[in-house]
Amino acid sequence: AYGSLIKKETLESINFFTEQYTPSFMRFPPLKWVVLHFSSIFLVNRLFESDREMLKGGSKVLGISYPELLLGALAFDLEVASHNCSGVIALGDATSDHNIIHGRNFDFLGQGVLDKNRVVAFIREEGKFGYVTIGSPITAAGTTTGMNEKGLSIQLNWLDTKDNYFFGKSIPSLLRKILTEADSVEDAIKIIKGNNRMRGAILIICDREKGVVVELSSKVIGIRYPKKGILFATNVAHTSEIAPLMKWPMDKNPNNKFREKRFNLIIKKYYGHIDVKSMVNILRDHRSVISQQDVLDGLTINSIRTTHSVIFEPKKLKFWVAIGEAPVPYNRYISFDLKKELSSIPYNHQIIPADKFTTSSIFIDGMKGIKLMWKADKAVRRKKYDKAIKLYMRSLKFKGFDHARIFLKIGNAFLLKKDLCSAEKYIIKAMSTFSEYMHIKPVGLLLLGKIADLQKQREKAISFYKEAIKAGNSFPSVIKLAKEYIDKPYQ
Known part of the structure; x- marks a missing residue:
C-alpha cells in the first residue's frame, strides 16, 4: 500500500502538492472535494493499473482520499515550471575500471518538504523485477529515479514540449513499468514506444553494459548515445526528432546552456579515471x-x-544516495547494495563525507537567506504578501546568495498588494544589481509595464512591454505575457 511505512512523510508531501495545484478559492472543504473528485475521474487512467491499485491501498492505510493521492502521484506530469535536473553517464575508457556509472541530480519544487521527506523505497511485486525508487513519497506509485535487480537504472528530467497529450500515460508511472518489466535498454525503449505520454521528458537509461538518453514528447522519441564513453542530459533536447518540439529551445534557455557548458569542462578534468x-x-x-x-x-x-x-553502478547493483536537506549533493552520500536489500541481507554501508564547502561562511550564511526566501515564496502563494515581504527583507541580511532575485521578489510582492511606489523601487534595484540569473531584466521590465498600466500610463506601459520582449529573447513566457499586455492592459 502506497505510503504505509512512511505515513507522516507521505501525508506532508501530498498536502504540499494539493496546495500547490489547487487554487486558494477551491481549498474550502466542499469545493476542494468537488475539484479533486472530478479531477480524479479524468486523471485516473493516466496511471497503469498496478499504480492505481497501490494508491487505493494507500488511501485506506493513510486515511486520505484516493483523489488526493492521485494528484500527488501526477505531480510531475502536472507541473509547468522549468527545472534544472542533470544527469551523466560514464562508461568504458571514461572510467577508472571500465565500469558504468550513472549520476543524477533531481531539481524540483518543495524544498523543506520533499528533501526532508526523501525516501529510499525497495519494492517487489509478484512476478516482476524488484527495484529501488529514490525521491519523494509522492512518487512511490511511479518513479523519477530508480534501478531494478537486473541492473537497469533510470532517471527522469523535466521537458516541456508543444504536443502534450492529456490521454497519455504519466511519465513516472511509465518509468515504474520499465523498472518492473525491463532488463535492458532495448526492452525499456520498446515499452516507451508502446505508450503515448502525457507530456515530454528526458530520460537517462542504463543497463549493465550501455546507456542512452531518450528524449520524449507525448508521441515521438529521439535517442542519443555516448561519445567516447560520456553522455549527459539537462532539460533540453538535442535530437532532430524532439528539439523542434520544445517550448524552451537551447538558445532560449540559458540555464541549460551554462550547465551543459560546465559539464563539458568538468568531464575533461576527470575523464579516464571517473x-x-x-x-x-x-x-x-x-x-x-x-x-x-x-x-x-x-x-x-x-x-x-x-x-x-x-x-548508480548497474554492473555491481550498488547505488549511493545523498542525505540531508537541499541542496543535497553537498551532504554525505551513503551506499546501498540492491541485491542484499531486496533479500534483507545485512551489510555495511559506506559513506562519502560531506563537501567542505558546507563549512564555509558562504554556504552557512547563504543557506540561511535562501531558507527565508523559500518561506517567503510560500507566503506569496498563500497571498500573505506582508509576511512574505518581511521574510524577503530578513533574507537580505545574509550574504552568499543572489540578492537581485530577492529585490525582484519584493517588488513583485508589493505589486500584488498594490503598493506601486515600493514595487517600482525594488524592481529597479533588482535590475541594477549584478545577478547570474538572466531573467531579472526581462521580468523586471514586464513588472514595470504592469505598474504603468495600473497607474493608467498606457504609452509608458507599452514601452516597457516592448523592452521586455527585446530583453526576453531567452524567456518565451515573458514574451508571451508582454504581447498579451500590449494588446490588453494589465489590471
Missing part, C-alpha cells in the same frame, strides 16, 4: 561559467533546489 567519488564531485560542482567562481546560488550543475542526488 569513479564514484569523482562522480560525486561532478554532481556537487557549483562553478559558475559566468563569474568563473564557486557560487551557492547560480546557473550551476548543483542547484540550490536539488532535492535528491543519486549515483
Whole structure:
C-alpha cells in the first residue's frame, strides 16, 4: 500500500502538492472535494493499473482520499515550471575500471518538504523485477529515479514540449513499468514506444553494459548515445526528432546552456579515471561559467533546489544516495547494495563525507537567506504578501546568495498588494544589481509595464512591454505575457 511505512512523510508531501495545484478559492472543504473528485475521474487512467491499485491501498492505510493521492502521484506530469535536473553517464575508457556509472541530480519544487521527506523505497511485486525508487513519497506509485535487480537504472528530467497529450500515460508511472518489466535498454525503449505520454521528458537509461538518453514528447522519441564513453542530459533536447518540439529551445534557455557548458569542462578534468567519488564531485560542482567562481546560488550543475542526488553502478547493483536537506549533493552520500536489500541481507554501508564547502561562511550564511526566501515564496502563494515581504527583507541580511532575485521578489510582492511606489523601487534595484540569473531584466521590465498600466500610463506601459520582449529573447513566457499586455492592459 502506497505510503504505509512512511505515513507522516507521505501525508506532508501530498498536502504540499494539493496546495500547490489547487487554487486558494477551491481549498474550502466542499469545493476542494468537488475539484479533486472530478479531477480524479479524468486523471485516473493516466496511471497503469498496478499504480492505481497501490494508491487505493494507500488511501485506506493513510486515511486520505484516493483523489488526493492521485494528484500527488501526477505531480510531475502536472507541473509547468522549468527545472534544472542533470544527469551523466560514464562508461568504458571514461572510467577508472571500465565500469558504468550513472549520476543524477533531481531539481524540483518543495524544498523543506520533499528533501526532508526523501525516501529510499525497495519494492517487489509478484512476478516482476524488484527495484529501488529514490525521491519523494509522492512518487512511490511511479518513479523519477530508480534501478531494478537486473541492473537497469533510470532517471527522469523535466521537458516541456508543444504536443502534450492529456490521454497519455504519466511519465513516472511509465518509468515504474520499465523498472518492473525491463532488463535492458532495448526492452525499456520498446515499452516507451508502446505508450503515448502525457507530456515530454528526458530520460537517462542504463543497463549493465550501455546507456542512452531518450528524449520524449507525448508521441515521438529521439535517442542519443555516448561519445567516447560520456553522455549527459539537462532539460533540453538535442535530437532532430524532439528539439523542434520544445517550448524552451537551447538558445532560449540559458540555464541549460551554462550547465551543459560546465559539464563539458568538468568531464575533461576527470575523464579516464571517473569513479564514484569523482562522480560525486561532478554532481556537487557549483562553478559558475559566468563569474568563473564557486557560487551557492547560480546557473550551476548543483542547484540550490536539488532535492535528491543519486549515483548508480548497474554492473555491481550498488547505488549511493545523498542525505540531508537541499541542496543535497553537498551532504554525505551513503551506499546501498540492491541485491542484499531486496533479500534483507545485512551489510555495511559506506559513506562519502560531506563537501567542505558546507563549512564555509558562504554556504552557512547563504543557506540561511535562501531558507527565508523559500518561506517567503510560500507566503506569496498563500497571498500573505506582508509576511512574505518581511521574510524577503530578513533574507537580505545574509550574504552568499543572489540578492537581485530577492529585490525582484519584493517588488513583485508589493505589486500584488498594490503598493506601486515600493514595487517600482525594488524592481529597479533588482535590475541594477549584478545577478547570474538572466531573467531579472526581462521580468523586471514586464513588472514595470504592469505598474504603468495600473497607474493608467498606457504609452509608458507599452514601452516597457516592448523592452521586455527585446530583453526576453531567452524567456518565451515573458514574451508571451508582454504581447498579451500590449494588446490588453494589465489590471
